Amino acid sequence: xxxxxxxxxxxxxxxxxxxxxxxxxxxxxxxxxxxxxxxxxxxxxxxxxxxxxxxxxxxxxxxxxxxxxxxxxxxxxxxxxxxxxxxxxxxxxxxxxxxxxxxxxxxxxxxxxxxxxxxxxxxxxxxxxxxxxxxxxxxxxxxxxxxxxxxxxxxxxxxxxxxxxxxxxxxxxxxxxxxxxxxxxxxxxxxxxxxxxxxxxxxxxxxxxxxxxxxxxxxxxxxxxxxxxxxxxxxxxxxxxxxxxxxxxxxxxxxxxxxxxxxxxxxxxxxxxxxxxxxxxxxxxxxxxxxxxxx
Amino acid sequence: xxxxxxxxxxxxxxxxxxxxxxxxxxxxxxxxxxxxxxxxxxxxxxxxxxxxxxxxxxxxxxxxxxxxxxxxxxxxxxxxxxxxxxxxxxxxxxxxxxxxxxxxxxxxxxxxxxxxxxxxxxxxxxxxxxxxxxxxxxxxxxxxxxxxxxxxxxxxxxxxxxxxxxxxxxxxxxxxxxxxxxxxxxxxxxxxxxxxxxxxxxxxxxxxxxxxxxxxxxxxxxxxxxxxxxxxxxxxxxxxxxxxxxxxxxxxxxxxxxxxxxxxxxxxxxxxxxxxxxxxxxxxxxxxxxxxxxxxxxxxxxxxxxxxxxxxxxxxxxxxxxxxxxxxx
Numbered sequence: 372x373x374x375x376x377x378x379x380x381x382x383x384x385x386x387x388x389x390x391x392x393x394x395x396x397x398x399x400x401x402x403x404x405x406x407x408x409x410x411x412x413x414x415x416x417x418x419x420x421x422x423x424x425x426x427x428x429x430x431x432x433x434x435x436x437x438x439x440x441x442x443x444x445x446x447x448x449x450x451x452x453x454x455x456x457x458x459x460x461x462x463x464x465x466x467x468x469x470x471x472x473x474x475x476x477x478x479x480x481x482x483x484x485x486x487x488x489x490x491x492x493x494x495x496x497x498x499x500x501x502x503x504x505x506x507x508x509x510x511x512x513x514x515x516x517x518x519x520x521x522x523x524x525x526x527x528x529x530x531x532x533x534x535x536x537x538x539x540x541x542x543x544x545x546x547x548x549x550x551x552x553x554x555x556x557x558x559x560x561x562x563x564x565x566x567x568x569x570x571x572x573x574x575x576x577x578x579x580x581x582x583x584x585x586x587x588x589x590x591x592x593x594x595x596x597x598x599x600x601x602x603x604x605x606x607x608x609x610x611x612x613x614x615x616x617x618x619x620x621x622x623x624x625x626x627x628x629x630x631x632x633x634x635x636x637x638x639x640x641x642x643x644x645x646x647x648x649x650x651x652x653x654x655x656x657x658x659x660x661x662x663x664x665x666x
Numbered sequence: 667x668x669x670x671x672x673x674x675x676x677x678x679x680x681x682x683x684x685x686x687x688x689x690x691x692x693x694x695x696x697x698x699x700x701x702x703x704x705x706x707x708x709x710x711x712x713x714x715x716x717x718x719x720x721x722x723x724x725x726x727x728x729x730x731x732x733x734x735x736x737x738x739x740x741x742x743x744x745x746x747x748x749x750x751x752x753x754x755x756x757x758x759x760x761x762x763x764x765x766x767x768x769x770x771x772x773x774x775x776x777x778x779x780x781x782x783x784x785x786x787x788x789x790x791x792x793x794x795x796x797x798x799x800x801x802x803x804x805x806x807x808x809x810x811x812x813x814x815x816x817x818x819x820x821x822x823x824x825x826x827x828x829x830x831x832x833x834x835x836x837x838x839x840x841x842x843x844x845x846x847x848x849x850x851x852x853x854x855x856x857x858x859x860x861x862x863x864x865x866x867x868x869x870x871x872x873x874x875x876x877x878x879x880x881x882x883x884x885x886x887x888x889x890x891x892x893x894x895x896x897x898x899x900x901x902x903x904x905x906x907x908x909x910x911x912x913x914x915x916x917x918x919x920x921x922x923x924x925x926x927x928x929x930x931x932x933x934x935x936x937x938x939x940x941x942x943x944x945x946x947x948x949x950x951x952x953x954x955x956x957x958x959x960x961x962x963x964x965x966x967x968x969x970x971x972x973x974x975x976x977x978x979x980x981x982x983x984x985x986x987x988x989x990x991x992x993x994x995x
Contacts, residue, residue, distance in 0.1 A: 398782065399782055399783075399784070400778075400781040400782065400783060404778055404781060404783070405783075407778060408778065408783075408789050408792070411775065411792065411793055411854075412789075412792040412793075414850075415792060415793055415794075415795045415796050415850070415854060416792070416795050418796075418807050418808070418811060418850065419795065419796075419799055419807070421807075421811070421818065422803075422806075422807045422810075425810070433810070433813075433816050435821075436821050436824075436825060437821075438818065438821075480702045480703065481703075483699045483700075483702070484699055484700040484702065484703050486699065487695075487696040487699035487700050488700065491695070491696040491699070492696075493693070493696035493697060496696070499700060499704075503703065506707060506711065508903065508907065508965070508968045509711070509715075509965070510907055510910075510911055510960075510961060510964045510965075511707075511710075511711040511712075511714070511715060512911055513715065513718065513911070513957040513958075513960060513961045513964075514710075514711065514713075514714025514715040514717070514718055514957070515714070515944075515957070516714070516718055516721060516944055516950055516953055516954050516957060517713070517714040517717035517718055517721060517954075518710060518714040519944075519945075520721075520950075521714070536706075536710065537706075537710040539702070539706055540702050540703045540706050541703075542703070542707070545700075545703050565692075570688070570691055571691045571692060571695035571696075572695065575699075596798070599800065600800040600801055600802070602800075602801060602802050602913070602914045603913050603914065603937075603941075607945065616800055616801075616802040619800075619802050619803065619806070620802050620806075620917075620918055622806075623806060623809075623918060623921035624921055628921060628922075630810055630813075633806050633810070634806065634807065634810065636806070637802075637803035637806045637807050638803075640800055640802065640803050641798065641799050641800060641803050644798040644799070644800065645798055647798065648791075648794075648795070648798045652791045652794075653787060653791070655794065655797075655798075656787065656790045656791060656794065656858060659794065659855060659858045659859060659862075660858050660859065660861065660862035661862070
């Protein structure tokens with residue numbers, strides 16, 4: 372298993388220097404490589420930019436053969452229209468609450484369980500871990516019908532609890548934290564804390580948590596994004612008390628759909644994640660790359 | 667810590683009690699730490715899945731509640747229903763149109779990013795911009811891009827003198843449009859995963875191969891591809907689990923259609939079909955049967971993937987060992 376994120380861990384140095392330049396293999400690539408990357412850049416950003424251009428114009432812009440190159444002046448007007456059409460502020464608040472609670476809970480419980488699986492000895496550990504990994508490949512989403520009936524039975528439909536509770540701790544989180552902690556904390560450190568008379572939970576708080584911090588940040592980032600983008604389940608249980616994605620989808624079901632407003636809404640709903648991207652984009656990249664190396 | 671000072675102030679058998687507490691702490695704490703996951707999984711994962719099967723054996727209606735026990739009739743009904751098979755066809759068609767081109771593109775992009783680029787992090791960042799756009803927003807944006815009358819794509823086609831394509835009413839075009847949403851959002855993400863795998867390949871392997879006279883294409887085929895195969899399989903498996911449950915994109919592709927998945931169900935995927943059955947037509951029993959069939963299908967494909975990957979990876983390690991040996995010689 373490869374160490375996650377931290378490239379200075381000994382596992383990497385054992386395999387030798389990873390990037391040695393020279394021998395002709397690592398020459399600077401030719402210009403057309405950059406042209407290709409430039410085309411990719413346009414491809415990955417243009418649809419978003421186009422929606423901003425459209426979302427900031429009035430609907431006549433949509434009919435034109437050539438889309439305008441520059442944004443129009445109507446963005447705020449359209450945004451106000453979005454806010455008027457759907458319960459935007461409530462939805463935003465709901466999304467913030469759901470995503471924050473889910474993130475804090477997933478990060479905490481996954482770290483706790485991941486730490487136990489990585490560093491504590493107990494009977495049945497291997498078997499339970501295999502079970503956790505196996506659940507990763509099980510499409511539990513397909514249990515929505517009984518889950519919906521359960522929520523209805525409890526009278527939870529319509530409340531945010533119905534959205535939050537099913538995702539309070541995830542198999543991926545547990546697995547991710549275990550993979551990270553297994554290499555990062557030396558066993559001696561845990562034992563030393565025990566010898567000093569620290570209780571199990573003390574040892575976790577003093578040794579496990581500080582070591583887990585970088586991975587917790589990555590897990591938190593991805594959990595927040597997943598919770599923020601979730602659509603099917605919130606659409607089912609809280610259509611009247613919507614999260615942002617559900618509210619946004621309702622823009623489209625108005626009787627006369629004005630697409631400049633729909634697109635302004637699409638840009639609006641993306642803004643918080645774009646902010647995340649601008650602030651911690653690099654960590655996002657290394658997070659994706661770290662989560663990948665599993666084998 | 668606090669407990670220990672309290673204990674110490676009491677002279678009566680202080681050690682044994684502390685030891686007993688401490689032993690219980692060591693023995694049971696790990697179970698306590700992993701318990702939240704298992705309890706929650708049992709409640710919201712395992713139980714609903716198993717109960718889906720119970721529901722599927724009944725003529726269950728949302729309004730009237732648990733109805734008559736009908737055995738496997740719901741399964742029989744679905745397996746002979748053309749609408750069910752239509753949804754399976756649509757799901758697989760969209761899945762193949764999104765996963766195969768995506769995997770090829772992701773490998774190519776990863777290979778480009780793995781070269782000795784200037785402004786590396788900039789290019790890496792640029793390809794995951796789509797990932798931060800939520801699927802709902804992606805669906806709204808692309809349902810406009812693929813608008814039949816004034817959509818961006820059809821405008822461009824007409825400019826070049828081609829006929830506009832009926833993205834929302836014809837089967838294959840609609841599948842292409844929906845697959846392109848998935849591809850747009852996930853290709854860069856998967857490229858980064860594959861890039862991570864490529865960077866784990868020891869560089870001296872490439873250098874010795876280059877010295878041996880292997881060209882760039884040969885090096886890519888004989889070193890890079892075998893080395894990243896496990897990661898490719900990982901990408902394929904995650905894409906399968908997600909792709910066969912696709913919902914948001916087809917649901918929001920055409921708001922003017924009253925039937926979810928297009929007026930003639932041209933792009934009604936299986937999860938959308940299930941949704942329509944359960945929550946629009948209140949047929950919980952039949953919807954549960956559909957859920958179970960899809961569940962079994964996904965698990966079966968997962969197992970096949972796993973089996974194939976095991977066979978491939980054993981032969982791949984053999985091959986790369988040979989390459990290494992050759993490099994040493």
